[in-house]
Amino acid sequence: MNLRSSWVAETGQTREDTRLTQMGATNALNPVQVRSGILPGSYEGKYRLSGFWMTNSSAMSAVVSEGRAVIQGDISQGAYPVTLPASEVVTFSPGNAQYDRIDLVVLRIRDKLYGDDRNEAVIEVIEGVPEAAPKAQPAPARSLPLYEVRVPVGVSAGTGGIPWATALKDLRTSIVSAGGILPVEGAVLPGAYPGQYQDTPDAQLQRWDGGKWVAYPQAIGGVVPSTVGSAIPGSYTGQYRDGLGGRLERWNGTAWAPAFPGPYFNDSLYDGYTTSTTWVNTLSGNRATALSLTFVAPGSRQAILTFGSRIQLVGTGSGVGFMGVRIMQGTTLYRDNNDSYAVVCQSPGNISVSTTQRLHTLTAGATYTVTAYYRTSNTALQAWFDNTFLQVDPQH
Structure with a gap:
């Protein structure tokens, strides 16, 4: 086994073992313990975490790449630094005849001082129990999970082996020295003290405020x-x-x-008519539904309202076609229809007309609804409206 560790073996620890494993990575977990995890880093700086990366090497074997880590024991046991200076191959047993199983690959410290049968740092495969809904076994004491590996029913070297592209679940987590900014990989764990920082996978810097991770303003x-x-x-x-x-x-x-929300716009390219001399918001013909829009009043409390239509009068006699708007804030009337504010047409030919008006003394942040209304001045005349539109431009 290539895995090296400090202060585990009763005899035989070399100066090389000590040099390889003294890394100063003690990312606090509490006042006494540190987090277990893998030191970040990769060749040429391309990845956050390449230590103990696992890929397949054969049908039923995988290679675990080199890396450095710290494994925290119970509160009185201290932390164990470990280093794998060269890659290591791990092998998996054939699949069960009836059910899938999930194996757990771990870095593990065996320490006779705390009940183990030997002193050793190892990479182990903790074989799972085959069952209908398989799950990995709990990680043993003084161990750091690396991967879960799903071993399908009946799989073996002779049947093509483990489907590596879908079988692996990466469980690795990273650590840094005290005060360092932690590059998050895997599970997001609570902080150990207010003022601790971490860098998330989506490149956001976060600060632990004593109860949660809070996004830190980039400026x-x-x-x-x-x-x-x-x-x-x-x-x-x-x-x-x-x-x-x-x-x-x-x-x-x-x-x-x-x-800066807006502009708000709504229109209708369908025509319709009315013979009503009082204001209506629906038309006969192709315009059976009301035309309206909603907008949110800006902090300036002002907006520019523009509305219009192509209007034509059909019938006998003279008269005027009107298009106006009613503006509501919820159930409160802000402005009602008024001939003075309307667009008008007094022609048997099609004429496009529009108007622009200022809305003021709005309630900032409130939602308003603008609805188009129509009428004619002569019941003998059909006032036709086509290409009707409403637009509101908040003034920020």
């Missing part, structure tokens, strides 16, 4: 670059990030929202 007042597909929460209300698609977003305390 106070700065714009945080977002990660594709990220659901990382903000650190404080009012923090900004460069959202997906290049949209600037603001953390509102519970979610990332557009920093």
